[in-house]
Amino acid sequence: MQIDWDDLKTVLAVVRGGTLAAAAAELDLNYTTVSRRILRAEAALGEVLFERLADGYRATDAGRLVAEHAAGMEARQDDLLRRLQGRDQSLNGELVITAPQLLVGPHVAPVMARFAEAHPQVQIRLRATNDLLDLTRREADLAIRISRSPGDTLTGLRLCSQQSASFAAPGLAERLAADPATAVDWIAYEQNPRVPQVVLEQYPNTRLRLVFDDMAAMVGAAQAGLGAVRMPLFLGRATPGLVQVPLLPPQPYADIWVVAHRDVWRAAKPRAFREVLVPWFKANRPLFVA
Amino acid sequence: MQIDWDDLKTVLAVVRGGTLAAAAAELDLNYTTVSRRILRAEAALGEVLFERLADGYRATDAGRLVAEHAAGMEARQDDLLRRLQGRDQSLNGELVITAPQLLVGPHVAPVMARFAEAHPQVQIRLRATNDLLDLTRREADLAIRISRSPGDTLTGLRLCSQQSASFAAPGLAERLAADPATAVDWIAYEQNPRVPQVVLEQYPNTRLRLVFDDMAAMVGAAQAGLGAVRMPLFLGRATPGLVQVPLLPPQPYADIWVVAHRDVWRAAKPRAFREVLVPWFKANRPLFVA
DNA sequence: TGCATGACGTGCATTTATGCATGTTACCCA
DNA sequence: TGGGTAACATGCATAAATGCACGTCATGCA
Incomplete structure (x- = not known):
């Protein structure tokens, strides 16, 4: 047959x-x-x-x-x-990187720029998404991820640890500084739709107002003055129109990793990209913690 | 890609x-x-x-x-x-059977004839060979084998047990009957190239003369009077020009099995073939033992 | 009820893959 | 050393797969 x-x-x-x-x-x-x-x-x-x-x-x-x-x-x-x-030891052709959308602007893009300069023969394709692409099915070669561990069949390197805190528009920050008892709206992420206990203990007038399923939208809402948002420090600091507010003191947050399937990890292009990526995060470590 | x-x-x-x-x-x-x-x-x-x-x-x-x-x-x-x-429950199309060459004439062919009559829509393809075809790779659907067990991933049914004995041309048989001390040539199979100890104890004048790698050729040599051959009882009895000689008393021999890959075992055509095959061997059991 | 939409079938032109015939090269053996 | 063989390359005609344009049918909605 x-x-x-x-x-x-x-x-x-x-x-x-x-x-x-x-x-x-x-x-x-x-x-x-x-x-x-x-x-x-x-x-x-x-x-x-x-x-x-x-x-x-x-x-x-x-x-x-x-x-x-x-x-x-x-x-x-x-x-x-x-x-x-x-097995591929060449430094030309395509390299597919995936990273969380909001990490791209402040940190991944500058790394890509340096890499592109060092290796002009390599075409980088970026897949900016919060979905976890399947590296086993070759949806990307190298992934930058915010998570606890690299995962099952994947090899990885911790780029840095980080903390989160609360951010809001300057107006709200000033109002809070003037009167800590003022009522503040909290914008929560869908996966954890409540005001953190720590916040309520110090600021009992904080109330849940909006629940979003997308962090980029939450950033926008915070900029527009709709409320305070918990987000990674690097993100709040890099976003114009946002300042840190003392509602939530700096908290541990998931680490940033670079991971690849172990078959692919040692290939020349992923290795070369890591050689730019790792020093960048080492140099910028202060941006991620309080 | x-x-x-x-x-x-x-x-x-x-x-x-x-x-x-x-x-x-x-x-x-x-x-x-x-x-x-x-x-x-x-x-x-x-x-x-x-x-x-x-x-x-x-x-x-x-x-x-x-x-x-x-x-x-x-x-x-x-x-x-x-x-x-x-999954195939149809009784039409092709069915590939493999069997040891020498079993075909006396036993497989008659079964095939009956099966063909009962199921005229099924085309049987016979692969008569002493090689063990790979049923996992679909080289055959159903195999009739002379062996100790059905094998790893295969399902099987023991058709009958059998014995071997020594056979030779009538001339040699008469000479041996007249004088048990007469010199007899032994024709051995390549996988066991010596005269069995049991033979030498009773007939010390038996000597190894020819070593063959093919049982059909050994049968031919025995018919031509070149010597005595150990073979399954069913084969010696079914071969014209050969008679049993007392050199080697009936010995246990590997059983006859019908086997298939377990994925295929229950399909309609293999099942229907077994329904003819099994009764045949049951009815002819006396032909295989002393 | 009539119309837009999405999904699939069909006939035909075109692109693509395949087979055949011929040519080239290395190797074996008398 | 020369002829035969086995293996592969190449050009061309043919066969096969593909894409496109058009037609049909069911569904949902105004």
């Missing part, structure tokens, strides 16, 4: 995407081609893999089985590509 | 075959196509995968790495195909 491996890959894409069009986009193909590959796979395997519904393709049991195994094949392919990448 | 999975498969075939032509034969392609796929894979991965030598393609380190992972992908594909096959 001769079954085309790319047809299996196509089945996987359709199961993941749910429609021919989504799969085609993922595979960078026309959806007509996807349709025909599915037909070919069904003919070769002698199984119906999808139900054709009005709103897309739904996998049958057989289709799911094929997709599971195709995913296994894809994992082996990713493994291969990572290992080849790990 | 978009790399064609079939190109990886092609790299694997070239690493296995050593030449473009061998890989092309395995893949059922023209070797020109194989050559171009290798070039495409090298371009996509940015690595030289083979050294072009006068006597073929030799894999570089990178080439071996690719082949290893492609082999992993192939294993997943085999896994998938076996599982789909295991």
